[in-house]
Amino acid sequence: MDVRQPTALLGGLSPAQFMQRHWHRKPLLVRAAIPGFKPPVSRAELLRLAGSEDVESRLIQHQDGQWRLRHGPLPRRAIPSLTTREWTVLVQGVDLHDDAAHALLQRFAFVPHARLDDLMISYASDGGGVGPHFDNYDVFLLQGLGRRRWRIGRQKNAKLIEGLPLKILARFEPEEEYVLEPGDMLYLPPGWAHDGVAEGECMTCSIGFRSPDAAGLAHEVLLRVADAAADEDDAPLYRDPKQTATASPGAIPAALQAFAREAVQRALADPAALDCALGEALTEPKPNVWFEPAPAGGLMERVVLDKRTRMMYDEQHIFINGESYRAAGDDAVLMRRLADGRALGPQELARASDEALELLAAWCDAGWAHARSDG
Template sequence: MKKLPLLGGLTPQQFLRDYWHKKPLLIRQAIPGFTPLLSREALWEMTTRDDVESRLVTHFGSRWQIQHGPFAQLPAATKKRWTTLVQGVNLHHDGADQLMQQFRFIPDARLDDLMISYATDGGGVGPHFDAYDVFLLQAHGKRLWRIGANTDRTLVEGMPLKILKNFTPEQEFILEPGDMLYLPPQFAHDGIAVGECMTYSVGFRTPSFQELGEGFLHFMAESVDLPGHYADPELEATRRPAEIGSAMLAQVAAQLDKIRPSKDDVAIFLGEYLSEPKPTVFFDPPERPLSLARFIQTAGKRGVALSRKTRMMYAGRHVFINGESFVAGRADRAALVPLADLRRLDAAGVAAASPDVQETLHAWYQDGWLQLA
């Protein structure tokens, strides 16, 4: 897929400076003449799979309901006011993956997935806000968007969805195929299908600091090294046997104070955390993998490309792929960094790579993490 304009004449730098995390942006014909990458039937088929995360939201009568897939059957397309949401379509469809790659002016560490929302007339998920940035690209039909900078976060009680109780829209737009709406985090919005429609949502990761903190402590638990045992040779008799003494508290506190993460610790944790595939992701190794020698020969002519399911990043001398990390020397980085940035390495790059890198590429090929281009 060729590079698309996307931002309505704005450069990525201008968009990030003036809109990102700041205010909404409506872009008419962000992708002129855009048509759906998947048919309705192909999308529905994805909701039957247990390796695809999907949800069904209905608003029949005055009752909201949400169900989680996989689904043996969805409501009829002629029935109004229902929506199915299919997460991570980019993991399962080349066209969706290529579309999401158009948004890589935002770092991979932040880019999450492409979700497709199919809705019948009147369908939606109610007025709500998200904790992350999102691009909403209309793919088929029309959708009415009502948006507003609501400061009232009160939710309707007793609902299976987080629906705002006092939503006050400030602007309304009807999006047609090719139109796109960007919304920053915490900006309230309500999308309502006008007839049958499909909307593609490109979302971004915003892990909470609590989530990161808990993950980091778990990560550090595997590398903590505090030799020795608690000792109190100067212990004196006590009249308060249930009290934890101040000397014990001070000694333990002094030992725990030695646990001080380095910048490398943080980099390794974050790289492994951000590159870890989601639980529903399964890789497809080749049925008849080539031997190392044959793989190097073939890749040296065709190049290699990362699987659309693979997450690969780097920080300094550290390289991360699918939750694993290793240190790469300067020469090896010459091959691995372009592979991470471009998600492919051409034949010349493979041929010029060190034997260690070539063996690593072969191991990733055997695991289904990359394939021959």
């Protein structure tokens, strides 16, 4: 992707201009971001996904002034009739289950994969919505079917209505209002309050981004660092030949405290270990994701990553689905191209080393990637 090339998706801005002017800064309304756009899945397909046990879904209803929330799986009998007003079904991670949805998400790959999260699609009856709220992450709201009226504002008062199953703002203060039609898109930075209400039957695609909090990210990284440290065969054991008899056995010896501090410092001292732990954590597949092993054999003229596969890299490593590999030279360049473009063609594979081809074949066998013979 040429990030300097203007695109209709961003209203004539290039990805570089958008990131400089709007990302994390201010909203952007784009009319006809994708001309002639239709949702990647139909209403029937979306509601079928909502009934699956391995798909995260929610049903939100607003009736008689009351908000109701039900988490999936949602059998068809749990979903109101299409003529009933003010209900919404939201399905997370549609890109993990549908190729067209995955392709739509990749249009936004001008943001690092480490930040790109998933494609959520919502279906709403007339008047349906989730109430005025704000998110702590960036989001692109792409209208897929029907019309949705959005009111947005820089919310100063973050107080929520108490006693509700949803996080709805108590005093929403909209500043702008837009009606989006199919193909229109609205970008909102973190913290911008918004309230979208369906005007008739409505489907909206939400491209969301990961915003890990410091504590959660530290937890994931430190767990992996600790696991790696536990695998060390030559890790020193605590010894206390100078320990004297004590009349206070409940007191932790100062020498043991120092030993523990040194152990943690030793585990964190290697920057490469931290980098590996971060890459593995960022590429860990989402819960309820599994891969189907591919049948053996077949000519490998083209390799395409599975839509559920997460693949990233840093200067010294390749990361894929929670695993890390050291990489250098031409093979590292090849694997980085695969991580960036999610596919390798015949010319690229022809230059791959035997070791790289063997690794790609193993990923194909595991279902992480797929070999194609169609060129």
